[in-house]
Amino acid sequence: MDVKYFIKQYVKNPRTVGAIAPSSEKLACKMVEDINFINATCIIEYGPGTGVFTEKILNKKKDSTIFIAIEYNSVFYRLLKEKFKHEKNFILINDSAENLKKYLNKYNIDKVDYVVSGLPFASLPDAMSKKILDITKDILKSNGEFITFQYSLFKMRLFRMYFERIKKKKVFLNLPPAYVLKCKS
Ligand SMILES: C[S@@+](CC[C@H](N)C(=O)[O-])C[C@H]1O[C@@H](n2cnc3c(N)ncnc32)[C@H](O)[C@@H]1O
Numbered sequence: 574m575d576v577k578y579f580i581k582q583y584v585k586n587p588r589t590v591g592a593i594a595p596s597s598e599k600l601a602c603k604m605v606e607d608i609n610f611i612n613a614t615c616i617i618e619y620g621p622g623t624g625v626f627t628e629k630i631l632n633k634k635k636d637s638t639i640f641i642a643i644e645y646n647s648v649f650y651r652l653l654k655e656k657f658k659h660e661k662n663f664i665l666i667n668d669s670a671e672n673l674k675k676y677l678n679k680y681n682i683d684k685v686d687y688v689v690s691g692l693p694f695a696s697l698p699d700a701m702s703k704k705i706l707d708i709t710k711d712i713l714k715s716n717g718e719f720i721t722f723q724y725s726l727f728k729m730r731l732f733r734m735y736f737e738r739i740k741k742k743k744v745f746l747n748l749p750p751a752y753v754l755k756c757k758s
Contacts, residue, residue: 575595575623575624575652576594576595578623578648578649578652579592579593579594579595579622579623580593580594581648582646582648582649586646587696588693588696588697588698589645589646589693589696589697590622590646590693591692591693591695591696591697592622592693592724593748594748595622595623595625596622596625596626596691596722596747596751597625597744597746597747597748598625599744599746599747600625600722600744600746600747600751600753601625601626601628601629602629603742603744603753604626604629604689604720604722604753605626605629605630605633605689605720607718607755608630608633608687608689608718608720609686610633610634610635610638611635612686613634613635613638613686613687614637614638614639614686615638615639615640615641615682615684615685615686616630616634616638616639616640616641616685616686616687616688616689617640617641617642617643617673617685617687617688617689617712618630618640618641618642618643618688618689618690618691619642619643619670619673619688619689619690619691619692619705620643620644620645620670620690620691620692620693621642621643621644621649621653621665621691622644622646622649622691623649623652623653624652624653624656624657626689626691627642627653627657628656628657630689631657631660631663636661636662637662638662639662639664639680639682640660640662640663640664641664641665641666641673641676641677641680641682642663642664642665642666643665643666643668643669643670643672643673643676644665644666644667645667645668645669645670647667650665650667653665664676664680669701670690670692670705670708671701671704671705671708673708673712674708674712677712683712684712684713684714684717685712685713685714685717686713686714686717686718687717687718687719687720688709688712688713688717688718688719688720689720689721690709690719690720690721690722691721691722692705692721694721694723694728694731695723695724695725695727695728702728702731703731706731706732706734706735707735709735710735710736710758713758715758716757717757717758718755718756718757719735719736719754719755719756719757720753720754720755720756721753721754721756722744722751722752722753722754723751723752723754724749724750724751724752725752726741726752732754732756735756735758736756736757736758737757737758738756738757738758739754739755739756739757740754740755740756741753741754741755
């Protein structure tokens with residue numbers, strides 16, 4: 574079902590959806606495996622799509638941890654809204670990650686522990702990517718982490734402009750295989 578949604582949205586919006594299928598279970602596990610769910614007070618997700626990473630985070634987070642997911646595509650947004658309607662301290666926003674600050678102000682959140690991103694930086698306009706990475710760097714706590722995945726290492730230079738320490742791991746069990754990048758200042 575989610576795959577059907579995804580392909581349809583990819584055909585309509587190839588640059589922003591950026592993938593023909595949702596990420597695999599294996600990739601989702603790698604994305605969240607090092608998150609310290611005991612200490613995290615706020616986690617952000619960019620571009621949840623059909624919610625593969627969202628579900629993992631919701632299953633592992635404490636009830637008191639605030640989790641904000643921001644999705645640009647309104648079809649995905651409606652699907653997620655229905656799927657996760659009973660979750661505690663889960664805030665779903667239908668907007669671009671470029672506008673995240675507005676919502677953090679609304680909820681009185683200054684800094685966050687993790688930003689988990691599903692955004693297709695390789696196909697997003699450069700100005701949009703830079704704006705999102707500027708905000709990300711600004712909202713992360715000093716030991717906070719930006720976790721993203723990419724199908725190629727083509728955008729590494731961009732990530733290195735923002736983060737000094739980047740760990741990368743390749744996940745073969747995904748279509749296509751992907752790199753998980755864990756980035757810190
Ligand atoms: C490659 S898909 C990843 C979806 C999901 N995280 C996964 O791994 O299956 C990219 C997602 O980012 C969303 N997206 C693209 N640009 C965005 C933006 N500026 N702000 C928020 N979401 C965005 C797309 O609508 C899509 O849901």
